[in-house]
Amino acid sequence: MLHLPLLRHGREYHSMDLASAIHFKTRQPIAMVSQANVGLIRRDLTLHHQRAVEALAAFTTRELIDICHRAGHIFLEDPDDYIANTSATTGMPRALVRGNMAKIHSMFTSMERVLAGLTRNLHLEVIDNGFLDGASPVSFFPRGHSLGVVLPSNSPGVHSLWIPAVALKTPLVVKPGSAEPWTPLRIIQSFIRAGAPPEAFCYYPTDHAGANEILRSTGRGMLFGDVGAVKSWANDPKIELHGPGYSKIVIADDCADEWEQFLDIMVQSIAGNGGRSCVNASGVWVTRHADEIAQALAERLAQIVPRDAEDPEAALAPFANPDVARRIDSTLQQGGLDSRLAEYDGCTYLLPTVVHCDSPDHPLANREFLFPFASVLQVHQHQLPEVLGPTLACSVITRNASLCRRFLVSPHIGRLNIGPLPTNSIRWDQPHEGNLFDHLYARRAFEMAV
Amino acid sequence: MFTSVPDARLALDAWTREIIQWHFSPETGCPFWLDFAAQLGWDPRKEIHSYDDLGKLGFFEDEWLRGGPVQRWIPKGYAGKPVYVFETGGSTGVPKSRITIDDFRIDYEQFSTTLPDSAFPKGADWLHVGPSGPRRLRLAVEHLCQHRAGICFMVDLDPRWVIKLLKRGAMQEVELYKSHVIDQALTVLKAHANVKCLFITPKLLEALCEKVSLKKMGITGIFCGGTEMTPQWCRFAVEELLEGVYFTPTYGNTLMGLAVSRPVCAEDGYSIVYYPPQPRAMIEIVDPDEPTRVVDYGQTGRVRLTTLTKEFFMPRFLERDEAEREKPWGHFLCDGVRNVRPFRQLEKSVVEGVY
Known part of the structure; x- marks a missing residue:
């Protein structure tokens, strides 16, 4: 059986602790994944991190951008097994995996533009030398010796967020999601084949304690997790948290009567990528017509039905662990809905769901789940945007300049779209959840004697 | 000393009868078991003739050990002797407690016979880095050291405090506390060259080896x-931490005593196979859904402990561990257990969010 090893600063290591990567349909293992014990992680990161830093420092940023470009092409090579395996353990339809592959490829090959966006066009020499002298000297220093990334299993596209760390000369320590060990390993292997130094990469499938050790032992961290997982790191500035997005579409008074024009955007925002992304809308908040909008959305989303994973039209993912679906379904039923569970070809799905909530206090009013789910709420315009609560991506559809200003000053919105744009549209030079460069580098005052 | 598994089993049955006589006789038994027998409607001394007959008593419930009076566990046959009380766990609620008079000394003297003198030289001093307080471990390790003609230095770890820190997510405080413990251990090791033997928990061993080479420190x-x-x-410890220093893992607790491991080696896949100190204690692997049934060799099941000493009788206690059942091996003439780990439970929480 296929065995995915650890990578200890690029060196393969076959652990005796193994976890099975399970096929979502057959429940049979399709691969064994080496698991890193906490002490091993800690020892590697304590004793050998300097080697990793030095290995990346030997390259210029320009050279690393070129490596990213080559890695992007390598990432796309011979994709069939990768797509089949990722689909098999996550349940994600192959068409969606393919779409996420394209997203990752785009991140690799757009690295120069990505860095320009992240650094706001900082001269690359600053990353290479630590400073740029001249009339207005500038200096940045790395905040930590490595980036620890604790990853989810929901969607491969999420991995594009940490790829720029290599071009920013920051060694990577990656813990993949238990159901999605494939993409992070493929990204790392692509980097190494493209000429990146192997020492710069640690790949540690591990348990909860191992994940915590990664976050503690690396200089900077990035954590993807549910409400409970991110809560325990909420007060640690070294860790960039990626919890639930609670992304929303808002239709204000002035555009409310035109709501039918925005139906496609709402459907795309809710159901794109199987509803598995934090930038998928989980709420549609309007000032009028909530009932009609909910009805229309429900009719459109009801057309999305379970299909075979190989079906190019498949847009809904089954739950790799049916118990997760059942527990979510139980939560929905406690909120007043009938069961949304569906069985298709031996797999468990939750059918796309729209719930019309009468108030923000409704138990399902501001929730996010791993399938196309949205609550529709009617609120007063004067309550916006405060009533929304933390919102990762928000598309506010309005021409009201005064309302736009209120949204622009809101500290609770990660990515703000003004106008009819889907919440899940992404631009690499517009990081929607934290800025990796700001996370990895800090600016200092600097002057050099003539 | 027995030479075959059947002989050892006969001895276990004979020892079981002796223990039953002791604990259920009004002259020697403890109030708890005498009261228990009174409720049974039958006399265990007449009905229990073998180890397997212990099944007639049902399962020992851990709630019986929570709270007082602990005096109800003191056998009348030991009236007037000085009594220790040791506690287990205690992360939530009232800890389980067990009385002891000499058992910990007997257990650790037996364990001492399994230690090679080359690695644990007679007369060498020891350092204990681990829980003390209400646990028997501190006294037991110290007795082991003294039994081997050494003096035992102590560094305390309070695991209940660590659990509290972990529960409130205070990881930085956990690290600080660990450093505090390790700093004390290093101070002892640097100041006392005759310390050659170490008792330590796995996590603290990792932390200590981050700071020093134990081999170079003379351990x-x-x-x-x-x-x-x-x-x-x-494997990690042997390949990356210990540099050839002799290492013996053990499994035990206050209730059962101490199980000894087979030598841990690459040829056996670094498996840890423990054997109980039969007949004083037995470890069996049972079907979690039908815990009266011992599983076949090699199969996984829940750990069932039985303690059979004159100080403490604990038949068929279902431990919160699981393992594989292992055949007798070498001079260990009873079943062993392979790769003990916590009994896995399914999480029941709802995942909030797409991750």
């Missing part, structure tokens, strides 16, 4: 226990 033998050890952890 020749390490006795490790207190928490779960996996084969991978043992």
